[in-house]
Amino acid sequence: MLRQLLTLFGHRSMLILLLIINVPGTIYGFYWYWGQLQNTPPSFYIFVPDSPTASLFFVFVLIAFLMKRNWPIIEALAAVTLIKYGIWAVVMNAATGMLGGSLNWQHYMLIFSHAGMALQAIIYSPYFRIKMWHLVVAAIWTLHNDFIDYYFGMHPYLSSHLMPYLDSVMVFTVSLSVFSILTVYYLSVRTKTLKLSINV
Template structure:
C-alpha cells in the first residue's frame, strides 16, 4: 500500500505534473476573475481585492506552484493558499448545494462549480507535504482570512448569490467558523511537520 502511495506522490510532485497543475490553476484563476467582473463593476475600488475570493485563492496556489518549480518556497503564499483554497473551495460547494436546496436546480454550471471548487480544497491538502510555512505565516494568513470575512459580511462585499441573500447572517456565521477551521488545519499540518523534523 505504501508503495502505491509513494508512486502516486512521485507522479503528483513531478515537475511535468506540476506544470500541468499550474496551467489548470491559472485557467481557473482567469475564469474566476472574469466570473466576478460584473460584481466588481458595482463595487467600490477599495474593496476589489476582497471580492473575488476563490480566484485569489487559486492565484495564491499558482504562485506556490511556481515556487516549487523553481526550487523555492514562498512560505506566506503557501499558508494563504492552503487556508483560502480549503475555505473557499468548501464554501462554494456548500453555497451551491444550498442554492440547489432553495431553488431545486443549479444547472450544469452549478455542478461544474461544485466539482472545481471541491478539487481546489483537495489539492490544497494533497500538496501539504511541499509546504514550508512557519507559525508566523499562519498568523498573517489567518488575519487576512478573518479580515476578509469582516469585509464580506460587515461591509457587505460577499460574493452575491441572489437566491441566498436572505440567509446572509447565517452564511456569515458559517463562514467565520469555516475560516477558523481552515486556520486550525494549517496549524495542525505545521505542527505535524515540526514534530517529524524534530524526530
C-alpha cells in the same frame, strides 16, 4: 503507500499540468467576478474575488515549486483560502439546490472545480514549509476578508434562495475560516512526520 502516492504530485510534469489547469481557471474566476467588481468601491477590489485570488496564490506556489523554491507566506495564504473557498462554494451551491434552486451545468462545474481547490491544498500540504507566523499572516488576511465581506456587504453574490439566510451564511463562513486555519496548522505546521520535497 501514502508517501509514494503524494510523491507523484512533486514531479515537474504534475506541477505543469496543475498550472495548465489553474491559470485558465483563475482567469475565468476573475472574469466571473467582473460584474460584481463594477459595483464595488475601488478600496475593496482586492477583497471581492475570493476564489480566484486563492487559486492565484496557488499558481504562485506552483511557480515557486518549479523553481525549486518555497514561498511560505504565499503557501499559507494559498492553503487556508483554497480550503475555505473550495468548501464554501461547494456548500453554497449544494444549499441552493436543497432550498429549491435550479442547478445548471455551471453550478456543477463550480462544485467540481472548487472541491478540487480544497483537495489541492490538502495534497500539497507535505510540500509546504509554513511556520506559525506565516499562518498568522494568512489568518489575519482571511478573517479580515470575512469582516469586509459581511460588515460592508462585499461577500460574493448569493442566490435568492440563500439571501434570507445571510446571517447563517456569515456564521458558516467565519467558522469555515477558523476550520481552514486549524486544518493548515495541523497539516503543515504541527505535523512533522510527513514532509516531502519537490522533484523537478
